Amino acid sequence: DAGVIQSPRHEVTEMGQEVTLRCKPISGHNSLFWYRQTMMRGLELLIYFNNNVPIDDSGMPEDRFSAKMPNASFSTLKIQPSEPRDSAVYFCASRQRTDTQYFGPGTRLTVL
Amino acid sequence: QKEVEQNSGPLSVPEGAIASLNCTYSDRGSQSFFWYRQYSGKSPELIMFIYSNGDKEDGRFTAQLNKASQYVSLLIRDSQPSDSATYLCAVILGTQGAQKLVFGQGTRLTINP
Numbered sequence: 001d002a003g004v005i006q007s008p009r010h011e012v013t014e015m016g017q018e019v020t021l022r023c024k025p026i027s028g029h030n031s032l033f034w035y036r037q038t039m040m041r042g043l044e045l046l047i048y049f050n051n052n053v054p055i056d057d058s059g060m061p062e063d064r065f066s067a068k069m070p071n072a073s074f075s076t077l078k079i080q081p082s083e084p085r086d087s088a089v090y091f092c093a094s095r096q097r098t099d100t101q102y103f104g105p106g107t108r109l110t111v112l
Numbered sequence: 113q114k115e116v117e118q119n120s121g122p123l124s125v126p127e128g129a130i131a132s133l134n135c136t137y138s139d140r141g142s143q144s145f146f147w148y149r150q151y152s153g154k155s156p157e158l159i160m161f162i163y164s165n166g167d168k169e170d171g172r173f174t175a176q177l178n179k180a181s182q183y184v185s186l187l188i189r190d191s192q193p194s195d196s197a198t199y200l201c202a203v204i205l206g207t208q209g210a211q212k213l214v215f216g217q218g219t220r221l222t223i224n225p
Contacts, residue, residue: 045213
């Protein structure tokens with residue numbers, strides 16, 4: 001299996017621009033998670049889906065952030081408009097029921 | 113109180129010694145506990161999980177769980193320079209069908225040759 005796939009791996013954009021991060025979970029996994037990691041705040045859970053349905057989005061920092069999972073093999077995290085404080089590494093992870101959670105390689109986002 | 117707390121370190125241990133990493137959690141109902149290792153610039157990878165009180169050993173790694181005191185620890189025996197990384201403690205929170213993995217801040221471990 002290819003593991004969790006994320007794209008792009010690196011993104012540099014200017015403040016105010018829209019940013020879209022993409023994730024393909026491991027085939028057969030029914031839960032998908034989006035995390036953000038910074039030095040100051042560590043690894044924070046933003047939102048997670050079970051069977052393509054958002055279960056808990058309490059970690060989404062504000063309305064500028066949105067996430068979708070249109071099918072079992074694809075999810076997006078969108079930031080519009082982006083701000084410099086959104087600069088972080090964004091990880092996607094997937095899991096099958098209560099089994100081990102596997103992380104993707106992450107997207108390093110820099111907002112200038 | 114944070115849901116999962118760790119000493120951020122850095123923790124420095126000489127090669128060959130035992131490294132001890134600690135974690136406390138706030139939800140007394142938590143049942144599942146995990147240790148992830150994260151090398152610089154890489155994604156977290158699972159190294160151990162523990163569900164029952166007591167010790168669980170896997171090679172040079174031992175996870176210890178004390179639910180009454182709400183702490184979980186990780187011991188690394190015969191520490192190697194390759195063990196230098198950030199270690200993340202994680203706890204499953206929530207009920208069946210709506211469970212999420214919440215992480216501590218992580219402890220940065222350095223093994224000195």
